[in-house]
Amino acid sequence: MAPATSQATSSAGTVASNLSSNLSTPLARNGYALIKGAIPAERIDALLDSLGRIKRSRRFRFRAQGTNSFEAPNLDGHGNLRNSIHNPHLLGALPGFQQKVEAIIFSEPLYRCLHDQAGEGVYVNWQTMLFDRSVGTRNHQDSWYLDTDPPGGVIGAWIALEDITMDCGPFKIYERTNRGRIDPGAYDFGDLENDRAFQCDHPEGRCVRLLPAKGDVILWDSLLVHGADMPASDVKTRKSLTAHFYRHGRAVQDQPIKRSFSIYDHRQPATSRHKKILKAATIHPLLYSGLCIGLSAIRSPELVGSGNALTEIRTVN
Numbered sequence: 001m002a003p004a005t006s007q008a009t010s011s012a013g014t015v016a017s018n019l020s021s022n023l024s025t026p027l028a029r030n031g032y033a034l035i036k037g038a039i040p041a042e043r044i045d046a047l048l049d050s051l052g053r054i055k056r057s058r059r060f061r062f063r064a065q066g067t068n069s070f071e072a073p074n075l076d077g078h079g080n081l082r083n084s085i086h087n088p089h090l091l092g093a094l095p096g097f098q099q100k101v102e103a104i105i106f107s108e109p110l111y112r113c114l115h116d117q118a119g120e121g122v123y124v125n126w127q128t129m130l131f132d133r134s135v136g137t138r139n140h141q142d143s144w145y146l147d148t149d150p151p152g153g154v155i156g157a158w159i160a161l162e163d164i165t166m167d168c169g170p171f172k173i174y175e176r177t178n179r180g181r182i183d184p185g186a187y188d189f190g191d192l193e194n195d196r197a198f199q200c201d202h203p204e205g206r207c208v209r210l211l212p213a214k215g216d217v218i219l220w221d222s223l224l225v226h227g228a229d230m231p232a233s234d235v236k237t238r239k240s241l242t243a244h245f246y247r248h249g250r251a252v253q254d255q256p257i258k259r260s261f262s263i264y265d266h267r268q269p270a271t272s273r274h275k276k277i278l279k280a281a282t283i284h285p286l287l288y289s290g291l292c293i294g295l296s297a298i299r300s301p302e303l304v305g306s307g308n309a310l311t312e313i314r315t316v317n
């Protein structure tokens with residue numbers, strides 16, 4: 001599989017325009033949008049039901065957000081996953097679960113959100129994540145990890161799988177911070193409210209904690225600073241499915257972590273069940289799941305990224 005490349009262009013050789021050009025949607029104007037009632041409750045219930053059923057399965061092995069390693073489920077006392085799942089849509093050894101994830105990510109309702117906020121066209125899904133309970137996520141720009149070249153063309157989609165309240169550890173954004181790339185070392189991203197330099201450089205950078213209801217979708221662009229609070233208590237969950245997209249034809253930037261093997265092919269993304277959403281992850285889901293099962297037994301440091309602060313933004317407790 002080809003490593004991630006910085007120069008993917010569409011087959012027509014064209015590079016799509018910037019996310020915000022010619023549009024006057026909340027996403028284009030403000031860098032984020034909250035779309036109410038986008039995803040039907042039945043699809044969410046089916047996904048959560050399936051997740052509940054596989055939690056103790058020996059085939060349930062995945063790459064975990066937070067540690068970047070291949071792991072077995074780490075359940076808390078309430079039966080919720082402490083470790084969140086990277087790329088649940090690739091877990092082919094659990095076909096029922098994988099299909100329920102795909103029925104949301106590669107769906108017409110989600111496509112409508114992208115279409116209405118970012119414009120007509122074909123989108124490529126880069127990666128997906130599933131959070132079963134609240135984890136803290138350090139404030140960041142997605143552009144530090146995955147973005148188009150030039151930056152600002154990746155759209156994050158955060159799908160609420162339950163009603164989110166303040167004590168869940170909500171997703172939060174910093175208004176008007178999407179004017180350009182910010183150096184990860186420029187501010188104290190753990191405490192932006194008290195960082196004088198941040199306040200001075202971004203006087204409009206008010207923190208907004210978003211409280212979507214089940215089925216609502218938050219979209220944001222890859223330059224908007226965002227993160228998530230820790231939950232107020234252990235019993236609070238914050239179930240969500242997240243996916244990142246870019247317009248087919250945009251070049252993508254090089255990855256901060258160099259790997260000799262990539263599951264992504266941005267030059268020739270695969271088709272999905274939705275004709276206007278492609279998949280950058282081209283690895284066969286059964287092979288991906290098999291790798292997760294095998295590698296979870298090894299726990300090699302080679303498989304844990306570079307381990308620097310940039311890659312470790314989730315709090316696992």
Ligand SMILES: O=C(O)CCC(=O)C(=O)O
Pocket residue numbers: 129131135136137142156158171226227228240242
């Ligand atoms: O849900 C979260 O905790 C954070 C998600 C996020 O930051 C992202 O997808 O970029």
